[in-house]
Amino acid sequence: xxxxxxxxxxxxxxxxxxxxxxxxxxxxxxxxxxxxxxxxxxxxxxxxxxxxxxxxxxxxxxxxxxxxxxxxxxxxxxxxxxxxxxxxxxxxxxxxxxxxxxxxxxxxxxxxxxxxxxxxxxxxxxxxxxxxxxxxxxxxxxxxxxxxxxxxxxxxxxxxxxxxxxxxxxxxxxxxxxxxxxxxxxxxxxxxxxxxxxxxxxxxxxxxxxxxxxxxxxxxxxxxxxxxxxxxxxxxxxxxxxxxxxxxxxxxxxxxxxxxxxxxxxxxxxxxxxxxxxxxxxxxxxxxxxxxxxxxxxxxxxxxxxxxxxxxxxxxxxxxxxxxxxxxxxxxxxxxxxxxxxxxxxxxxxxxx
Ligand code: FES
Ligand SMILES: [Fe+2]
Numbered sequence: 001x002x003x004x005x006x007x008x009x010x011x012x013x014x015x016x017x018x019x020x021x022x023x024x025x026x027x028x029x030x031x032x033x034x035x036x037x038x039x040x041x042x043x044x045x046x047x048x049x050x051x052x053x054x055x056x057x058x059x060x061x062x063x064x065x066x067x068x069x070x071x072x073x074x075x076x077x078x079x080x081x082x083x084x085x086x087x088x089x090x091x092x093x094x095x096x097x098x099x100x101x102x103x104x105x106x107x108x109x110x111x112x113x114x115x116x117x118x119x120x121x122x123x124x125x126x127x128x129x130x131x132x133x134x135x136x137x138x139x140x141x142x143x144x145x146x147x148x149x150x151x152x153x154x155x156x157x158x159x160x161x162x163x164x165x166x167x168x169x170x171x172x173x174x175x176x177x178x179x180x181x182x183x184x185x186x187x188x189x190x191x192x193x194x195x196x197x198x199x200x201x202x203x204x205x206x207x208x209x210x211x212x213x214x215x216x217x218x219x220x221x222x223x224x225x226x227x228x229x230x231x232x233x234x235x236x237x238x239x240x241x242x243x244x245x246x247x248x249x250x251x252x253x254x255x256x257x258x259x260x261x262x263x264x265x266x267x268x269x270x271x272x273x274x275x276x277x278x279x280x281x282x283x284x285x286x287x288x289x290x291x292x293x294x295x296x297x298x299x300x301x302x303x304x305x306x307x308x309x310x311x312x313x314x315x316x317x318x319x320x321x322x323x324x325x326x327x328x329x330x331x332x333x334x335x336x337x338x339x340x341x342x343x344x345x346x347x348x349x350x351x352x353x
Contacts, residue, residue, distance in 0.1 A: 007161035009034065009256035010328050011128035013202075013234040014139040016253035016265055019153060020120045023048055028075065030063035034126060035258045038113065039063040041086070043073040048122055049086040051075065052111040056091070057082050062110070084110045118142070120149035121251075121267070136336065137202060140236050142249055142269065150251075150267035151279065154286045156294040158254075158262045160301030163325065165262045166235040166254055168297055170324055172353050173317040178292045181285075190352040197320075197346040202331075203232035204323060204344050208242065212353075231324070233331055235262075246272050260301075266290050317351040 009015075015033065018040055023029065028041035030053050037053035039062045053061045060079035067086070068076050074083040074092050082105075083093040091108040112132060114125040116139035123139045142148070158165045168174065176190060193212060197204045208228040223243050230238045235254030240247065248270040255263045266286060275282060303309070313322050323344045330343045 005161070007163040009162040010234050010332050011126050012136040014116065014123040014125050014135070014137070015234060015255045017050065017115065017122045017124035017255070019150065020117055020122055023122060026067055028063045028067065030061055032257045033124065034256050037061060039075065040122070041067060041075065043067060043086060044069055047086070048115050048117050050113040050115050050124055051084065051089055055079060055082060056108050056110055088112070119144055119146070119269070137340070140232060142238065142251060144247070144249060144269055148269050150269055151276070152268040152283050152286050154266045154290045156264045156290045158264050158294055158297045159260060160297050160304055161260070162235070162254065162256050162262055164300065164304070165264065165297060166324055167321045168293055169235060169237050169252055169254065170231050170320040171318070172320070172351055174296070175353050178296050179289055181288065192350065192352055194348060194350050196348050199342045199344050199346050200230060200232060201340070201342065203230065203327065204346055205230035231320070233327060248272065248275070264290060264293065316349040319349050
């Protein structure tokens, strides 16, 4: 599968690059996004940066070097010590050149990627053509107070086309079958659901509503919780549960790492003391939940890799999948000189889960 495949991840969007806590001051890490090596680092003063992890000189990985902070912070290549400013990507030193060589090193640049860091999450903007252009959209926002950090993090590596991974996130009908644990659904069977959706700038959402009575996990919160579920391009799902003044927010983000591989990261934020007490249990529950998604995607991909297959979407339960496909196509075919027009009108869907 090539990066140009129809079911590959779309560009000109923000992807979750890492958790803030994974990128330590003065340290760098090599990552793959869209199959491309990227060095993700942080200066000692705390500013995160991302550059192509390929030295323009002779392709050594910059991530194997070090961050030098003599004046402008720069990354020093491990091979011949060329330095690249973290702010601009411009070459600031070629150590082997005598000073009389009169060469303007700053003409050499390594590609930089815009980052957005908020609530303990680092988002990377992935442009289609490698140009450093202003981002075509806003990064995802949690709407949470600035000092909130994820309390739970689970990462699962999924295999298969990016689209299938994302559709597994918006598809309601798999839930009672893939996620059969006692704390999620009672064994007693499916219930009729009616869900209303409205469009958002880059996706669609179910506005705050009372969760289904057969979802046990919500009963745990007691009282009368409401839940709002939003999906936005490229593959970000936000579920906000409100209980009076208290909030639990689950964020799932899909990031293509290399051909046919996608990282699914799920983080949960909350300000409920009881949940903090139950943290180890909540962590385990989240791991098993996401692991189930990973397992079915892997099994599905075993087949997709071997058998030509066109998906068969039937009725309202598959409507969000179709919306995603339409949304992504519209984004990829958009007129970059005009505001994006979301083709999804929303509406009311009926299904049994
Ligand atoms: S390869 Fe990076 S300095 Fe030579
Ligand atoms: Fe799932």
